[in-house]
Amino acid sequence: MFVPGTPPSLAVAALDQVINPPQPDDLPEPRIIPRSEHGISRQNIDPDALKVLYRLQRHGFLAYLVGGSVRDLLLGKKPKDFDVGTDAHPSQVHRLFRNSRVIGRRFRLVQVFFSRDKLVEVSTFRKLSDQTDDAVLQANNTFGTPAEDALRRDLTINALFYNIADFSVVDYVGGLADLKAGLIRSVGEAEVRFHRDPVRVLRAVRHAARTGFTLTPDTLAAVEHHRGELAVCPESRIRDELLRDLKGGASAPWLELAHRTKVLYSLLPNLEPIYGLEDSPERAWAARMLAQVDQQMAQGQAPDEAIIMAALLWPALEALANREEFTPGRPGRVQWALFTREALPRLGQPVAFAKRVVERACQAAALMAFVRQPLEGARLPKKIAQKGYFVDACRLANLLGHDLNALAGTRPPAAEPARRRRPRRRRRRRPPQTTPQP
Ligand code: ATP
Ligand code: MG
Numbered sequence: 020m021f022v023p024g025t026p027p028s029l030a031v032a033a034l035d036q037v038i039n040p041p042q043p044d045d046l047p048e049p050r051i052i053p054r055s056e057h058g059i060s061r062q063n064i065d066p067d068a069l070k071v072l073y074r075l076q077r078h079g080f081l082a083y084l085v086g087g088s089v090r091d092l093l094l095g096k097k098p099k100d101f102d103v104g105t106d107a108h109p110s111q112v113h114r115l116f117r118n119s120r121v122i123g124r125r126f127r128l129v130q131v132f133f134s135r136d137k138l139v140e141v142s143t144f145r146k147l148s149d150q151t152d153d154a155v156l157q158a159n160n161t162f163g164t165p166a167e168d169a170l171r172r173d174l175t176i177n178a179l180f181y182n183i184a185d186f187s188v189v190d191y192v193g194g195l196a197d198l199k200a201g202l203i204r205s206v207g208e209a210e211v212r213f214h215r216d217p218v219r220v221l222r223a224v225r226h227a228a229r230t231g232f233t234l235t236p237d238t239l240a241a242v243e244h245h246r247g248e249l250a251v252c253p254e255s256r257i258r259d260e261l262l263r264d265l266k267g268g269a270s271a272p273w274l275e276l277a278h279r280t281k282v283l284y285s286l287l288p289n290l291e292p293i294y295g296l297e298d299s300p301e302r303a304w305a306a307r308m309l310a311q312v313d314q315q316m317a318q319g320q321a322p323d324e325a326i327i328m329a330a331l332l333w334p335a336l337e338a339l340a341n342r343e344e345f346t347p348g349r350p351g352r353v354q355w356a357l358f359t360r361e362a363l364p365r366l367g368q369p370v371a372f373a374k375r376v377v378e379r380a381c382q383a384a385a386l387m388a389f390v391r392q393p394l395e396g397a398r399l400p401k402k403i404a405q406k407g408y409f410v411d412a413c414r415l416a417n418l419l420g421h422d423l424n425a426l427a428g429t430r431p432p433a434a435e436p437a438r439r440r441r442p443r444r445r446r447r448r449r450p451p452q453t454t455p456q457p
Pocket of ligand 1: 216
């Protein structure tokens with residue numbers, strides 16, 4: 020199905036691939052980079068992922084490390100997760116690993132569990148089935164060859180494989196050259212691929228921001244061309260991808276690139292009048308707050324999603340607040356709370372942030388009334404410092420350069436609340452026993 024307004028050339032190109040899908044003979048030969056010519060060492064591969072790879076290989080299957088983990092290992096970064104690709108069917112994989120389960124309806128894959136929260140995902144090589152909307156065709160044509168699996172991926176740097184059989188890197192798409200040149204390039208024709216799945220627009224921007232790489236001209240053009248189609252993607256997918264952008268440790272460079280490509284305004288159109296100007300002070304402020312979030316992430320002190328959302332939107336909220344008048348004292352604080360409750364969710368629309376996240380962000384934002392309007396010597400009421408959302412408010416205030424704890428006269432929330440000890444009861448001294456006098 021094509022989105023209305025698709026340029027005819029695009030529609031024809033996509034249709035052409037539906038009618039004439041790539042034939043096995045058209046598929047590229049891989050470039051095999053031997054162990055001596057790349058830097059991936061097994062020492063940097065998760066031991067459980069290695070176990071999975073070796074067992075598949077011992078049973079005669081192809082066993083590759085795939086996707087983001089190969090990219091990160093080549094960049095010398097620690098991968099978040101290690102995904103495995105194989106020519107074994109999901110049921111064959113499941114039989115090899117007792118500690119596994121098959122998930123997914125359309126694309127079945129196997130999760131191999133090593134502990135309660137540690138798993139390795141094993142997926143069977145897939146075909147470029149997103150070229151067609153025919154569900155029956157998709158269901159029947161899911162599995163493919165390693166070449167087909169590489170060609171269905173989003174970016175060349177994400178389409179590299181590491182083969183456990185000979186420790187080589189297998190490159191069907193020129194990903195290694197792009198990795199060396201610092202380029203973000205769509206696999207296949209960017210115009211067609213981004214139209215088929217507009218979420219790839221977000222993925223291209225994310226990976227460019229995270230690596231500091233440059234988008235190739237055709238990929239950049241496709242980002243700008245197809246950003247509007249994000250509006251037709253399932254809202255849960257958009258929300259999850261945006262949260263990955265914000266929580267990925269590179270949210271500040273992401274904000275700048277998302278502004279330059281205008282992807283930010285396809286996601287959050289209400290920010291455009293405020294952050295959209297070339298030298299918007301509010302956007303610069305948001306970038307500074309997000310840079311602190313990135314730093315906290317790197318130190319393993321991730322703030323809650325609600326606080327990251329509030330940080331992204333905060334300077335825009337302040338810009339809107341400047342148009343309002345807030346009376347001093349308590350009435351003004353109530354006014355501020357009402358204002359944030361209305362304006363903050365509006366700035367975040369139409370992204371489907373979870374209700375809980377919006378609620379927490381609004382509660383924390385409401386407490387910022389105390390830092391926006393100093394209390395003139397008075398302390399923040401103790402009962403507020405005892406509220407559940409006070410910890411969130413402290414994190415947000417901290418990003419704004421304020422210490423809410425000092426205002427409240429409380430200890431930092433990170434510290435364990437001191438347990439009140441029951442005063443020990445003094446033992447009553449027994450009066451010395453007196454022997455009754457005869
Ligand atoms: P991260 O380090 O953030 O996990 P990643 O590249 O591993 O980055 P994932 O979302 O975990 O990203 O996806 C794993 C792999 O699946 C990607 O490397 C890419 O090859 C492929 N992929 C993910 N989403 C798409 C998509 N929309 N279109 C094509 N391929 C995709
Ligand atoms: Mg990943």
